[in-house]
Amino acid sequence: DTGVSQNPRHKITKRGQNVTFRCDPISEHNRLYWYRQTLGQGPEFLTYFQNEAQLEKSRLLSDRFSAERPKGSFSTLEIQRTEQGDSAMYLCASSLARDKDPGNTIYFGEGSWLTVV
Amino acid sequence: AQTVTQSQPEMSVQEAETVTLSCTYDTSENNYYLFWYKQPPSRQMILVIRQEAYKQQNATENRFSVNFQKAAKSFSLKISDSQLGDTAMYFCAFMKRASGTYKYIFGTGTRLKVLA
Numbered sequence: 001d002t003g004v005s006q007n008p009r010h011k012i013t014k015r016g017q018n019v020t021f022r023c024d025p026i027s028e029h030n031r032l033y034w035y036r037q038t039l040g041q042g043p044e045f046l047t048y049f050q051n052e053a054q055l056e057k058s059r060l061l062s063d064r065f066s067a068e069r070p071k072g073s074f075s076t077l078e079i080q081r082t083e084q085g086d087s088a089m090y091l092c093a094s095s096l097a098r099d100k101d102p103g104n105t106i107y108f109g110e111g112s113w114l115t116v117v
Numbered sequence: 118a119q120t121v122t123q124s125q126p127e128m129s130v131q132e133a134e135t136v137t138l139s140c141t142y143d144t145s146e147n148n149y150y151l152f153w154y155k156q157p158p159s160r161q162m163i164l165v166i167r168q169e170a171y172k173q174q175n176a177t178e179n180r181f182s183v184n185f186q187k188a189a190k191s192f193s194l195k196i197s198d199s200q201l202g203d204t205a206m207y208f209c210a211f212m213k214r215a216s217g218t219y220k221y222i223f224g225t226g227t228r229l230k231v232l233a
Contacts, residue, residue, distance in 0.1 A: 003161075031219065042121075042208050042223030043162075056220060089160070095219070105152075106221065108162040 002026075004109035006092050012115045013082055020078045021112045025094030032075050033106060034067055035091040036060065043091055049075060050097065082116045089113050119144045121211050123224035130199045131232050137184075138194045138227045140209030149213045151185065151192045152221070156206040165207070168192065199231045 005024040013019050025032050030051050035043035046065070047057045051072040061067075064082075069075040079086055093106040120143045130136035142151070153165040168176045168185050175183050180200075184193045196203055209224040 033219075033221075035221075040225065042210075042225050043221070045220045045222070048219060058220075091162070093162075104219065105164050105167065107164075108154075110159065110161045 004092055004094050004107055006090075006109040006112050008112060009110065010113045010115075012117060015084060015116055016081055018078065018080045019082055019114060020076050021090050021092075021114075023075045023077070023092030023094075023109060025074070025092070026096075026107055029094035029096050029107075030072070031095045031097050031104065031106075032069055033093040033095075034075070034077050035093065037089045037091055037111070038087075046077075046090075079114070082114075084116045087114055087116045119146070119211050119213065119222045121209050121222050121224040123207075123209055123227050125227045126225070127228045127230070129230040129232055130196075132199055132201060134199055135195060135197045136199055136229065138196075138207050138209075138229065140192045140194070140224060142190050142192065142209070142211050142222075144190070144211065144213065146213045149211060151183075152210040152212070153181070153183070153192075153194045154208045154210060154223075155203075156208065156226070157202075158205070162208070166194065196229075201231050201233060203229060204231045205229060 033048040034046040037043045049069040064080045067077045089111040091111045093108045095104040095106040122141045149170045151168045154162045156162045166178045180197045182195045206226045208226045211222045
């Protein structure tokens, strides 16, 4: 069990460029989440997948943001036409769904820092 | 909509002492889960403790315990025998127990510093 892995860990990009982050969840975890965290704030929910299906998206997720989990394993989060307000840490988390335990514990990765200049 | 409030942006405690972090939440749900997560300077968040709302007994994990007051919608974290490694941001989180949604709502966090 190597934990949730995210890359790149840091990305500096110019405004208007596209960026993509990758998340590899803990193996066997069927749920995968993306959160965004800015300085001084707690993580804000963006979206989550159960296997390959994207089941919920936050209104924070504008049309410039897209997330995929094509084979139900790793996931990518792409931000198109980046804006300075997109600067944040993007956290990925995963969990194992158990019908008898809906309050499943989620395990976070170390996050991917995005700086838009 | 659910909200989670942590009213203490920063706290400090002497090593080996006890400290309590506050958390209040607002919800109309009756069944839900509450969590405390720790985010050390390395930034990876890890679960400290969790409480199921339908359980009256307060959760305990070694030096960490909670005081869950459902009627008051309060969920405080007590850290006993504080250690230098407890220095971190602590986030309180809420998740409603309803099928089809597994979204965590986090508070803004409390920065805890344990002093030698």
